[in-house]
Amino acid sequence: MSELLEVKNIVKKFKDVIAVADVSLLIPTGICFGLLGPNGAGKTTLIEVIEDIISPTSGEVLYKGKPRASSFREEVGIQFQQTALLSFLTVRETLATFQNLYQKTDDLEDLMYACHLKEIQNQYNDKISSGQKQRLLLSLALINKPELIFLDEPSTGLDPQARRNLWDIIEKVKEQGKTMILTTHYMEEAEYLCDEVAIMDHGKIIAQETPDQLIAEHCKGETVSLPKENFKNRVDRVFMDHREIQGRIEIEPDNINACIKELLSQGVELTDMIVKSPNLENVFLNLTGRQLRS
């Protein structure tokens, strides 16, 4: 698989704050690449440098092996985290306006059908729900049949159903073999959509692999979670490694059977016990000692 995008030693400083600290990435053609990290990790800054919206303090971005030319904007589609659109335009008119800004474009009807916008095509773009707005923004990112699509926190603020609808549309775009770069602080979103994930914290990439590899490498196995009061002030007696998160004691045992036996032998109540499969949240927790959304 050839590299579509190469990010070399990007640094971005805002006065004294280093938002992106010497980040390098290789993004192959046809994958969905996820940048996962908490708010303020530098994901949006990094993606906007790659999009050529802001200039890096230092470093270089190569697209198809060359510095980005003016044709770059014809070949990429961008969905920003937060954006307003031209006022007093309907959904259809908004799409038509953006369609006229590109040379090569998708069919408006097909795009509206794919993004479930047909029913609201005659509504003003600021009079639609947040889920519909995100689908409209996604369709604007797709209007020029881009080879590379940037999605910055595409499902932030959406309810679970609207998020799932958006993921389905993104899945279909993925099936067309498009390359996508997606930033998110939802580990479920990264796990569901991304072929490869880079975890970002404090402006740096701290891990980068497929979601499965990251989990396998940085998590032991299942996590046992119990309310703290179940331990009846005898948390110190638990011999296994554990941590306290939001009033619950979490243990990542090597052997879950042995763990449960030990808990019972210590007289710990198992009421409200949750056994969780490891996920990217655990990866981030193990790497940084913090939760993604803390």
Place this chain on the structure above:
Amino acid sequence: MNFKRLCAIFIARNREFFRDRAAFGWNFLFPFLIIGGFGVIFSGKGYTEYKIGVFPYPLEIVSVQNLKIPEQFQKNSYVEFIGFKTLEDGLEKLKHHKIDFLMKIGSPSHQYWLSDSSPKGYIIEKVFMASLQPVDRQPIAEKKEIQGKEIEYIDWLFPGILAMNMMFSALWGVGYIVVRYRKNGVLKRLRATPLTAFEYLGAQLLSRIFLLMFSLVVVWVGCDLLFSFHVEGSYFNLFLVFFVGGLSLSSLGLLVASRGTSEEFTGGILNFITWPMMFLSEVWFSIEGSPQWIKMIAQVFPLTHMLTGVRKIMNDGAGLPDVGLELSIMLLITLICLGLGARLFSWNK
């Protein structure tokens, strides 16, 4: 430059203007209201420049014919007499500059009161003193009247109001909106497309000039139906001067909007530009006789040159060569503002 992209933004901006009913309506209503109001005020019959209090008088509204005051003084134009029951009532109003002059009815010694700090009171005092002179002892002065067609005040004021409306519409319509679009991320979204800054600014400029000229024609026709205006020169020349003036004002708006995301700050800058421009460009009153430095500042404003050109054509029947200087200066202002605006323009916050 890509014409398709420019057209797309031009159409989108025009749709926004025509669909924003409140702003759209106000754009037309405002000049109608101002011109209508001033048309009534300055039509000659109801207009008064000086307010003279008289006492003792039982009513506020005074019947001038029955007043026992010098006859010559009664005959003055642009004077309104207001009645007061007592001296105290009149003095209270005089003290607060609600009236310019106060006199006692039927006083053999022609008693009067005025505030020394009132310029109008000073003038009225002179008029009053002159009216006390017997007619045969008044100094001889030869009156010469202006030859040719008289320019009504509304013919002088009308182009000023239209030009002022254009100024506000151009500066706020371009400056404020571009800054708002930068603040809420619309410009950033457009930056992610192949649209260039030149195409975007060009579309904004063309859209605004189209809307300015459209508004101008509608307001002109509407006002012409309500009031009678006299245009001595060619309508085409008039339209051309308004067009070039609109270009220069819109370009100034683009320059103001080239940077920044604070609507409050931009509002302050726009006020800082528009208010002195309105007063020094002779929209409302002439600055003839003002210090030279004020006249020099006035020359910086495109509105000054637009109004000079328009009034030359409308009031004096000037041709294009006569307004060549004004057109050239406005085109120069357009080029400077556009060049600087494009150079300083920023899509991002």
